[in-house]
Amino acid sequence: MTDWDERFGSGQYPQEPEPSALLRRYVDSLPTGRALDVAAGTGRNAVFLAERGHRVDALDASRVGLEITRDRAAERGVEDRLDPVQADVPTYEFPTDTYDLVTISFYRAVDRLSDIKASLIEGGILFVEHHLRTTDSVSSGPSGDRYRFAANELLRATLDLTVLAYEERTERRSDGRTGAIARVVARNTSGQRQSYPPLEAADTET
Numbered sequence: 333m334t335d336w337d338e339r340f341g342s343g344q345y346p347q348e349p350e351p352s353a354l355l356r357r358y359v360d361s362l363p364t365g366r367a368l369d370v371a372a373g374t375g376r377n378a379v380f381l382a383e384r385g386h387r388v389d390a391l392d393a394s395r396v397g398l399e400i401t402r403d404r405a406a407e408r409g410v411e412d413r414l415d416p417v418q419a420d421v422p423t424y425e426f427p428t429d430t431y432d433l434v435t436i437s438f439y440r441a442v443d444r445l446s447d448i449k450a451s452l453i454e455g456g457i458l459f460v461e462h463h464l465r466t467t468d469s470v471s472s473g474p475s476g477d478r479y480r481f482a483a484n485e486l487l488r489a490t491l492d493l494t495v496l497a498y499e500e501r502t503e504r505r506s507d508g509r510t511g512a513i514a515r516v517v518a519r520n521t522s523g524q525r526q527s528y529p530p531l532e533a534a535d536t537e538t
Contacts, residue, residue: 350506351380352437352461354497354515359384361529362457365432370448371421371439375401375414377459382410386433391417391424426451435459440479445489452520458493459517460486466512468502473511486514493518494526 355377364385369378372390374397382388382405390401398416405414421439426447433456434448440462441448449458463473465480474480487498497517504510 351377352459352515354461354499354517355380355435355459357531358457358459358497358517358529361531363432363455366430367433367435368426368431368451370434370436370441372401372416373397373437375404376437377435378414379404379408379410381433381435382413383408386413388414389417389431390414391419391421393418393420429453431456433457433459437461438463438473440481442481442485442489449490449493449520454520456520457496457517458490458520459515460490461513461515462486464500464512464514466502468510468512470502470511471509472505480512481514486516490516490518492522494521496528 359381365387367378367381367386367388369375369381369388369390372378372392373394375390378388378390378401390398392398392401395418398418402411402414402416405411421441421444424444426444428450430451430453432453434452436448436459438461441460452458463480465477465482483500487495495516495518498515500512500514502510502512
């Protein structure tokens with residue numbers, strides 16, 4: 333079993349990680365309200381969303397990770413918009429019809445994804461990013477395939493929502509390591525004709 337308190341406390345994981353560029357790209361078009369950051373770690377998404385006006389429940393099993401998240405929120409003056417929730421994701425009872433936004437970064441929550449999606453209100457947004465299985469040489473993420481997504485696995489798991497953006501790509505991190513990552517932005521809506529959030533032209537070019 334991984335001792336996440338020890339890993340977060342020792343600095344093996346960044347204590348001020350940046351949120352995903354894809355999440356930053358969409359955040360201005362997302363509904364501001366109540367958000368849930370699943371497996372919050374040291375607050376990659378939770379602190380960012382609190383700064384953008386969301387009321388955030390930061391869910392993680394690690395007490396140390398949540399303490400770092402809370403301290404970061406306090407440094408930025410948004411601790412009143414962040415509620416740490418210490419609990420194990422595999423056994424946590426997610427509330428239904430509660431959140432405007434749910435984010436999950438680098439945690440393979442496939443077994444709980446149906447419950448997580450049920451926690452979204454109508455029109456709520458799900459953002460997920462995680463490591464992919466790949467034949468490319470990568471230096472970040474789990475050492476084996478068990479805790480990585482297969483090709484299109486994340487996409488198939490969210491097709492009951494309206495998928496606004498999806499990508500699978502190999503990328504170089506700021507620390508020089510490479511990783512294979514899948515990301516999705518999906519909305520809890522259905523129907524053949526819907527409205528879609530506008531993005532700046534520069535953000536759609538890669």
